[in-house]
Amino acid sequence: MGALFHTRGDVAVITLDNPPVNGLACDVRRGISEALDRVETDASLIAVVIIGGGKLFSAGADIREFGRPEAVAEPNLFSLLMQIEMMSKPVIAAVNGVCMGGGLELALGSHYRVAAPGTDVGLPEVKLGILPGCGGTQRLPRAIGVEPALNMVVTGESIKSEVLAAIPGQKLFDQLIEGDLLAGACDFARACAESRSTDLPLLRHVKASHPNAEAYFQFARNTAKGASRNFPAPAKCVDAVEASVKRTFDEGLAFERHIFRELLGTPESKALRHVFFAERAAAKVADIDAATARRTLDKVSVIGAGTMGGGITMNFLDAGRPVTILETTQEALDRGVATIRKNYEALVRKGKLAADKYERKMSLLRTTLDYTDIADADLVIEAVYEDLKVKEQVFRTLDGVMKPGAILATNTSTLDVNRIAEVTRRPQDVVGMHFFSPANVMKLLEVVRGKATSREVLATVLDLAKTIRKTAVVSGVCDGFIGNRMLDQYFRQASFLVEEGCSPEQVDRAIEKFGFAMGPFRVADLAGNDIGWAIRKRRYIEKPHVRYSRVGDVLCEMGRFGQKSGAGFYDYVEGRRDAVPSPIVKDLLVQFRKDAGIEPRKIGEDEIVHRLVWALVNEGARVLEEGISGKASDVDVVYLTGYGFPRHRGGPMCYADTVGLYNVVRSMRQYARNPNDDAAFWEPAPLLARLAAEGKSFS
Numbered sequence: 001m002g003a004l005f006h007t008r009g010d011v012a013v014i015t016l017d018n019p020p021v022n023g024l025a026c027d028v029r030r031g032i033s034e035a036l037d038r039v040e041t042d043a044s045l046i047a048v049v050i051i052g053g054g055k056l057f058s059a060g061a062d063i064r065e066f067g068r069p070e071a072v073a074e075p076n077l078f079s080l081l082m083q084i085e086m087m088s089k090p091v092i093a094a095v096n097g098v099c100m101g102g103g104l105e106l107a108l109g110s111h112y113r114v115a116a117p118g119t120d121v122g123l124p125e126v127k128l129g130i131l132p133g134c135g136g137t138q139r140l141p142r143a144i145g146v147e148p149a150l151n152m153v154v155t156g157e158s159i160k161s162e163v164l165a166a167i168p169g170q171k172l173f174d175q176l177i178e179g180d181l182l183a184g185a186c187d188f189a190r191a192c193a194e195s196r197s198t199d200l201p202l203l204r205h206v207k208a209s210h211p212n213a214e215a216y217f218q219f220a221r222n223t224a225k226g227a228s229r230n231f232p233a234p235a236k237c238v239d240a241v242e243a244s245v246k247r248t249f250d251e252g253l254a255f256e257r258h259i260f261r262e263l264l265g266t267p268e269s270k271a272l273r274h275v276f277f278a279e280r281a282a283a284k285v286a287d288i289d290a291a292t293a294r295r296t297l298d299k300v301s302v303i304g305a306g307t308m309g310g311g312i313t314m315n316f317l318d319a320g321r322p323v324t325i326l327e328t329t330q331e332a333l334d335r336g337v338a339t340i341r342k343n344y345e346a347l348v349r350k351g352k353l354a355a356d357k358y359e360r361k362m363s364l365l366r367t368t369l370d371y372t373d374i375a376d377a378d379l380v381i382e383a384v385y386e387d388l389k390v391k392e393q394v395f396r397t398l399d400g401v402m403k404p405g406a407i408l409a410t411n412t413s414t415l416d417v418n419r420i421a422e423v424t425r426r427p428q429d430v431v432g433m434h435f436f437s438p439a440n441v442m443k444l445l446e447v448v449r450g451k452a453t454s455r456e457v458l459a460t461v462l463d464l465a466k467t468i469r470k471t472a473v474v475s476g477v478c479d480g481f482i483g484n485r486m487l488d489q490y491f492r493q494a495s496f497l498v499e500e501g502c503s504p505e506q507v508d509r510a511i512e513k514f515g516f517a518m519g520p521f522r523v524a525d526l527a528g529n530d531i532g533w534a535i536r537k538r539r540y541i542e543k544p545h546v547r548y549s550r551v552g553d554v555l556c557e558m559g560r561f562g563q564k565s566g567a568g569f570y571d572y573v574e575g576r577r578d579a580v581p582s583p584i585v586k587d588l589l590v591q592f593r594k595d596a597g598i599e600p601r602k603i604g605e606d607e608i609v610h611r612l613v614w615a616l617v618n619e620g621a622r623v624l625e626e627g628i629s630g631k632a633s634d635v636d637v638v639y640l641t642g643y644g645f646p647r648h649r650g651g652p653m654c655y656a657d658t659v660g661l662y663n664v665v666r667s668m669r670q671y672a673r674n675p676n677d678d679a680a681f682w683e684p685a686p687l688l689a690r691l692a693a694e695g696k697s698f699s
């Protein structure tokens with residue numbers, strides 16, 4: 001790992017060598033610096049080409065160094081760019097594949113840049129709540145103009161090299177090179193060195209300007225603030241780009257550095273960096289590694305063409321993989337296929353999907369009523385009714401017909417995956433694949449590992465998740481797995497809050513202000529209160545000692561199932577989705593409290609938020625303690641990708657760490673003393689209590 005040096009005639013070539021993405025780790029920076037010194041003192045060399053080893057230039061900083069001293073050890077990127085600027089021989093960055101973040105800053109600091117077409121070029125730092133800290137915000141506007149640069153810095157999105165090279169008057173790419181990039185770059189370097197008459201070009205000497213700077217930056221700042229109200233970084237990115245126009249280059253650099261440090265310390269950036277690592281860590285499971293065998297997955301089949309079966313199928317069609325759906329009747333198949341068509345057609349109408357691509361996707365779809373047609377599938381995903389008897393029957397049939405080694409997956413939300421596995425003679429091949437609705441949109445996939453599921457099957461499904469662009473998190477078997485099990489406690493607590501004096505809209509408003517996309521009661525109305533009702537009937541019959549509020553049940557008894565029945569915790573006007581506070585629910589709650597002998601009280605927003613979030617945290621701690629989840633960051637990923645937990649808070653466990661577990665436990669003990677709440681509910685999970693007492697955190 002580092003930077004390799006070789007020569008091609010009179011041109012020195014420095015190859016970034018740090019797989020998989022040529023992160024600019026300390027050894028790489030040192031390697032570049034030493035190679036540059038060598039070129040400077042070797043009279044036979046006339047120019048330098050910096051190029052990426054493997055398939056790409058560089059994705060920027062090496063994330064493995066984040067937060068460690070190596071990240072800033074000299075030569076840091078800043079010093080390296082100064083060294084390049086002082087070189088007496090031309091330095092040419094030859095970029096291909098990916099040129100992002102620090103990688104792009106390295107290129108921008110070079111004298112010349114050549115690119116392969118198709119290179120992804122970007123400054124994604126804003127996605128981690130920071131901004132490019134080594135001149136990116138100052139040099140990019142000088143290279144491609146203020147407006148395109150500002151868009152790239154504020155959104156963090158990458159743009160293809162050929163699109164950038166087509167910007168009139170741009171100074172980012174001196175040449176696009178088709179074919180052999182290194183050979184082309186060396187020819188270019190030689191030509192630069194030979195034709196040189198004046199000083200070497202540097203972007204610091206270019207002027208950045210905008211004809212209407214004052215109004216433009218104000219507008220951009222307002223837009224950035226409006227679009228990302230919980231994040232300070234986008235508006236700060238505007239400030240930094242503005243400095244490229246209004247200040248000298250060196251002042252701009254110092255200003256950028258100052259903002260970079262300021263943003264690095266914000267809770268939002270800490271949370272986003274936590275999320276970044278948590279999402280990567282989710283794919284890592286203790287007893288699975290590259291050496292674990294994988295099964296081939298060519299043929300996929302889905303059983304059940306309902307809401308979930310259809311959505312699951314679309315994931316595979318989107319990934320260009322053929323799928324066969326099996327149903328019990330032709331009508332059910334036709335209905336399912338029609339829904340898939342309707343979903344795609346809506347995308348075509350909105351211009352989000354080309355008509356020919358739509359047809360290509362549909363051509364991958366097969367349907368059948370006969371199990372023998374799917375007998376040679378490598379993977380079957382069952383998505384039939386949530387009824388153990390029906391599922392057991394399906395798995396018995398699968399056991400009888402499927403070829404040996406096929407993976408048999410169930411999409412059950414609440415049933416026992418071990419029991420389903422036990423009806424087969426191959427429980428090692430059975431696994432849960434719990435998709436979230438709408439399954440073609442939601443990123444989360446809980447991969448449920450049964451007690452017999454083989455490592456090979458688990459590894460294969462985790463790899464598969466990436467190919468259908470899901471974020472997979474492994475869960476053990478329990479009622480509700482990680483996410484819905486925690487959601488149950490969250491909803492239980494939300495219902496205690498309305499019993500005690502809140503209106504549903506107060507609860508929703510408070511948690512939405514905290515950052516959730518939707519509060520618990522709006523979610524319940526959207527998903528259908530009858531689903532929770534059915535689950536509660538089963539769950540609380542099994543656990544009669546557990547206290548829960550019957551408010552939701554009473555609404556269901558009145559036929560108030562939510563949006564689908566025009567009324568739930570809120571009222572709905574026909575054809576609209578706006579939740580309107582309901583006078584009927586208000587009266588019902590008054591009566592409810594009277595019957596229960598509860599004197600209603602006004603509950604503040606902080607208390608609402610904390611009671612709801614600590615409910616998640618406490619159950620999250622139990623999930624960890626029981627080994628249902630392997631790491632606290634996985635619990636965060638489940639909540640961030642499946643339940644709309646605000647990203648800028650980093651997930652429930654990360655948020656609890658930020659507040660301090662000692663404080664979390666202390667406030668739980670305080671809620672336990674509230675006679676209208678449930679003392680047993682607030683009994684801290686032993687893991688939480690222990691970490692709090694030891695002054696530790698989940699992370």
Ligand SMILES: NC(=O)c1ccc[n+]([C@@H]2O[C@H](COP(=O)([O-])OP(=O)(O)OC[C@H]3O[C@@H](n4cnc5c(N)ncnc54)[C@H](O)[C@@H]3O)[C@@H](O)[C@H]2O)c1
Pocket residue numbers: 303304305306307308309326327328332383384385386387390394411412413414434435436437
């Ligand atoms: N809807 C959700 O939000 C959601 C989310 C995650 C998981 N799930 C789970 O997904 C599964 C399916 O849920 P859904 O909402 O899609 O239900 P659904 O009622 O929309 O679809 C079920 C489909 O299965 C078919 N079916 C029933 N028995 C069958 C059999 N023996 N063989 C073949 N097909 C059969 C039915 O004809 C129907 O089309 C359930 O286990 C559910 O718990 C649902």
